[in-house]
Amino acid sequence: MKKAVICLAEGFEDVEAVMPIDLLRRAGVSVTVAGVTGWEIVSSRGLRLVADALLADLVPGDADALILPGGMPGASNLAASSDVTAWIKACIAQDKIVAAICASPAVVLGKAGVLKGKRFTCYPGNEKDVTDGIFVTEPVVIDGNIVTSRGVGTADAFALELIRLLAGKDMRDKVAKATLIE
Template sequence: MARSVLLVLAEGFEEVEAVAPIDILRRAGVDVTVASVEGAVVKGAHGIAVQADAELADVEGRDFDMIVLPGGIPGANNLAASQLLSETLKRQRREGRAIAAICASPAVVLYPLGLLEGQKASCYPTFQQDMAEENRTGDRVTVGDKLITAAGPGVALEFGLALAEYLAGREKADELAKGMLVR
C-alpha cells in the first residue's frame, strides 16, 4: 500500500513550497491529498491558483503517514488560524505520525502548538527569533524525529526529496534526484 501525505494549503501559501513537494512525492509513488483550509481553489502568495483535492474538513479523521505544510505569508498565518488544522496536527503528533513544514510554517504554525518540543527545526531566517534558541538549526533542511523542516523557497526541491526519502526510501529519493538533475 502506498504511503499517504496530506498537504494543506491556505490563501497566500508559497507556491514552490507546495508544488515541488507534491510533484516529487507523486513521482515517488506517494498518495498525496492536497487539502485547503477553506475553498476548492487556493490562491498562492504570487497569484497562482491551485485546485485542492478536498477541504480539510472533508478529510478530518483520516490517517496520513505525514502532514506537510508549505509556508509563505500570509499563508502560514492562515494555516495557524485554522483550529481544525491545529487539532489535526496535534493528533498527528500524538499518534506518532510525521509532520513536515517549510519556510515560516515551523515557527508560525508548529512552534506555538508545542510541536517542536525537544526537536530541532529549520525555518525562514527572519522567523528564527520566533522559536526558542534550542529549536533552531539555521540549516537548509532538518530531519528530526518524525519531523522534517526546511528554510524556504530556494530549498523546496531538497525538502521534497527529504520527504521522499523518509516515505519511500533513500534509493527512490536518489533515483528521483538523478532523474530531475538535482544531484
C-alpha cells in the same frame, strides 16, 4: 502506498507547495492537496490551485505525513486553522511525519507547541517566534517525526527528504536523478 496530505491556505508559497506535491507523486506517494481556506486557493504569487479535498472533511492523522508550506499570509492562515492544529496534534500523537517549510515551522508548528526541545529550521527571522525549540540553519532538519526546512531554495531538498522517509532512499535517488536535482 504511503499517503501524504499537504495543506494549502490563501497566500501559500508556490514552490514550497508544488515541489513536494510533484516530487512525492513521482515517487508513488499518494498526495492529497487539502484546502484549508476553500476549494480554490490562491498563492502569494497569484497561482490558483484547486484542492483534492477540504481539510475539514478529512480525518485528522489519516495519512503518513502532513506537509505545511510557508509563504505569507499562507503560514498565518494555516496557524489560524483549528483543523490544521488538530492534524498536527493527531500526527504527533501517532508518530507520523509533520513537515513544515519556510515560515510554517515557527508560525504554525511553534504556535501548536510541538517544537519544545526540538531542533528545527525556518525562514530567517521567523525563529524569534519560537522560544522553546532549538534553531539551526541547516537546509533540512529532522528531529524525530518533525521535518523542517528554510524556504524556496531548499524546497527540493525538503521534498527529497520526505521521499526518503516515505518511499526509501532508492526512490529518493531515482527521483532526484530523473529530475536532475542532483
